[in-house]
Amino acid sequence: xINQRMYELGAAPNKIRELFAYGMDRKxxxxxxxxxxxxxxxxxxxxxxxxxxxxxxxxxxxxxIVHEYxxxxxxxNVRQAIADHIRRTFGTPATAANVYxxxxxxxxxxxxxxxxxxxxxxxxxxxPYFPEYKTWSENAGCTLIEVPATTPSFQPDIEALARAxxxxxxxxxxxxxxxxxxxxYTRASLEALSAxxxxxxxxxxxxxxxxxxxxxxxxxxxADVPWVPDLYEDTIVCYSFSKSLSLPGERIGYIYxxxxxxxxxxxxxxxxxxxxxxxxxCAPVLLQRVVAQCLDVPSDVAAxxxxxxxxxxxxxxxxxxFVEPDGAFYLWVKALEDDAVAFSERAxxxxxxxxxxxxxxxxxxxxLSYCIAKETIENSMPAFAKLMEAYANDRA
Ligand code: PLP
Numbered sequence: 001x002i003n004q005r006m007y008e009l010g011a012a013p014n015k016i017r018e019l020f021a022y023g024m025d026r027k028x029x030x031x032x033x034x035x036x037x038x039x040x041x042x043x044x045x046x047x048x049x050x051x052x053x054x055x056x057x058x059x060x061x062x063x064x065i066v067h068e069y070x071x072x073x074x075x076x077n078v079r080q081a082i083a084d085h086i087r088r089t090f091g092t093p094a095t096a097a098n099v100y101x102x103x104x105x106x107x108x109x110x111x112x113x114x115x116x117x118x119x120x121x122x123x124x125x126x127x128p129y130f131p132e133y134k135t136w137s138e139n140a141g142c143t144l145i146e147v148p149a150t151t152p153s154f155q156p157d158i159e160a161l162a163r164a165x166x167x168x169x170x171x172x173x174x175x176x177x178x179x180x181x182x183x184x185y186t187r188a189s190l191e192a193l194s195a196x197x198x199x200x201x202x203x204x205x206x207x208x209x210x211x212x213x214x215x216x217x218x219x220x221x222x223a224d225v226p227w228v229p230d231l232y233e234d235t236i237v238c239y240s241f242s243k244s245l246s247l248p249g250e251r252i253g254y255i256y257x258x259x260x261x262x263x264x265x266x267x268x269x270x271x272x273x274x275x276x277x278x279x280x281x282c283a284p285v286l287l288q289r290v291v292a293q294c295l296d297v298p299s300d301v302a303a304x305x306x307x308x309x310x311x312x313x314x315x316x317x318x319x320x321x322f323v324e325p326d327g328a329f330y331l332w333v334k335a336l337e338d339d340a341v342a343f344s345e346r347a348x349x350x351x352x353x354x355x356x357x358x359x360x361x362x363x364x365x366x367x368l369s370y371c372i373a374k375e376t377i378e379n380s381m382p383a384f385a386k387l388m389e390a391y392a393n394d395r396a
Pocket of ligand 1 (some may be wrong): 041103104105106107130177178179213215240241242248252253
């Protein structure tokens with residue numbers, strides 16, 4: 001006997017990974033330069049020099065200590081360094097006691113949901129959303145409730161969110177800067193969201209957590225990214241170094257339970273319990289110590305900004321409709337037919353790998369990851385022109 005639910009999850013297709021795998025095969029078949037792979041969010045910018053220097057420095061230390069276990073929530077010095085960084089950067093009274101170091105945003109969110117929700121609860125996500133929110137919510141025994149963002153700005157729809165909150169709601173997950181849309185929630189949006197959540201907490205006599213999923217916090221093109229714990233008391237931040245320091249395969253990030261929550265200590269204890277029960281203890285020690293020394297190293301966004309310019313100018317010239325991105329490295333483009341899956345399939349005829357929006361809980365769009373070589377974007381423009389032409393010919 002095996003667990004049927006887990007079997008089904010393992011067998012369920014993941015469109016992004018499928019498209020990525022298809023791209024690998026296709027590249028081997030006809031040559032990498034002929035494939036325009038916009039499928040996956042793997043940073044194309046190398047990790048900063050400081051990261052490499054820290055790897056070398058850490059590896060040169062006492063070989064027993066380099067590879068030792070740390071306490072389950074992380075090396076105390078690393079937790080302290082992260083708390084200090086939060087205090088320096090945002091002026092929040094952060095303490096090491098509320099920092100849990102773990103393997104990237106994925107484990108941060110899985111742990112947080114397991115810590116704060118009970119089976120039968122509801123978790124709200126704003127669609128389009130990162131697909132794994134559903135997996136992690138369901139693993140915590142909860143149901144994911146999808147509430148569409150407003151269009152065309154893709155900011156949270158406060159009234160719709162208010163309508164979706166019930167006496168089973170435990171948390172709302174937000175992600176700004178956003179994957180897949182690339183929008184950044186404005187301060188006004190977040191203030192309105194916080195006011196609504198506070199009112200709902202009072203009305204229902206129930207705590208509603210705001211889980212702020214922030215792997216793209218530093219990947220912005222001039223936009224202000226408000227610090228969510230300043231705006232809403234019951235906030236838990238899930239942070240990752242995957243994108244900011246270009247370390248996606250190294251699996252490192254942290255949970256920060258806001259010190260402004262009066263019973264933050266109890267919540268943190270539940271986070272430790274969830275981490276323990278899920279097996280996410282003692283994050284990779286080398287990585288803990290490397291990132292602790294690189295917390296103030298700026299993300300290199302210049303290459304993404306240039307890619308954004310080339311892609312948006314090129315697609316606008318061809319007549320594509322998209323959301324102007326203020327952050328992350330994704331472009332949300334309107335499909336040229338209602339069925340985004342069919343559109344993505346047709347794009348493959350021109351070697352364009354575009355992820356259909358259905359994967360993110362929304363119909364009619366595709367996501368383009370532009371964290372790829374600039375030349376790939378430049379060389380893909382004739383393919384986008386042919387794709388547009390193919391649809392024009394259909395209509396003629
Ligand atoms: N949340 C969002 C919105 C993401 O885009 C990603 C990764 O792409 C994750 C979470 C997971 O990040 P990590 O690689 O740190 O587990």
